[in-house]
Amino acid sequence: MRTLTCVCSTVVLLLGAAGCGGPADGPSPARSGAAAKVLSIDAKSLPKLASPIAPVDEGRLEVAPPAGWHVPPRSRRWLARFQADPGSPYPMIFVTVEDSDSVFHVTRENLEEFAAQVRKELQADPDTKRLVAGLQPVVIGNFRGTLYRRWGKSGPRVMERWMLETVANGRRYVFEMRSREGLADEYLPHLYAVASRVKFLTGKDSGSALTIIEEAPDDETPEEDAPEEEDDENDAENVDAP
Secondary structure: OHHHHHHHHHHHHHHOOOOOOHHHHOOOHHHOOOOOOOEEEOHHHOOOEOOOOOOEOOOOEEOOOEOOOEOOOOEOOEOEEEEEEOOEEEEEEEEEEEEOOOOOOOOOOOHHHHHHHHHHHHHHOOOOHHHHHHOEEEEEOOEEEEEEEEEEEEOOEEEEEEEEEEEEOOEEEEEEEEEEOOOHHHHHHHHHHHHHOOEEOOOOOOOOOOOHHHHOOOOOOOOOOOOHHHHHOOOOEEOOOO
C-alpha cells in the first residue's frame, strides 16, 4: 500500500493536481503550451485485477475489472464499467470509445505526437483549455496514452475525473476514473491497473463478442441496488472552466 501511495503522490505532483480547493486551484492556462515529460508507472506495483470480461467494442477490446469490484449490467453509453461498491456509483472506472480520424495506433514512437494532438484539442475548447498544462503522456505496462484530470459535479458534490486516452486499431479509447473530491489518490492505482492489462484485438477472430447494441437492448435490466445518482455517471456537470 505504501508503494501505491507513492505512485499516486508522484503523479499528483507531476500533474500539478489541486488539493481540496477544487477546480479553482487548477493549472494556469499560461503554462498550457509546455510539453510534459513522459510519465512511466511501474505496472508491477499496481492492484490485482479479476478475470477479463467478455471482449467489447465488437471484439476489439479485452478489459478486466479490479479484483473485488462490481461489474454492472452493460449499457450503450460505455463499453465497460466497474464500481468499487455495488451500492454506490462512485468510485467508478468506465471505458468509452469513438473513431479516431488522425492516429491509427499509439506507439512509443508517436506517443508524444498523440499527446500534442490531445493537448491541441483541449486548448481549442474554452471549457477545457486550462487542463492542457496538466496533461501528460504516460506509459503503464503496455499502455501508452495521455493522462489528465477533469472536474465535474454530481448534485452538490464535486467529482474528480481522471482520464487516460489512447488509440488502437483506429479506435480512440478513454479510460476514466470518477471519485468524490479528495479520494482519487486511493483509486487511481486501480485505473492504472485496468489500463495496463487491456488487450487490443482485431475483432475478426472474436466470434463470441457482442456489439454494444446487442449487449444492451432497449429493455436492459435496471440496477436495483444503485441510488438515484446512478444516472449521473455519464452526465455529470463539467466544471473545468474557471
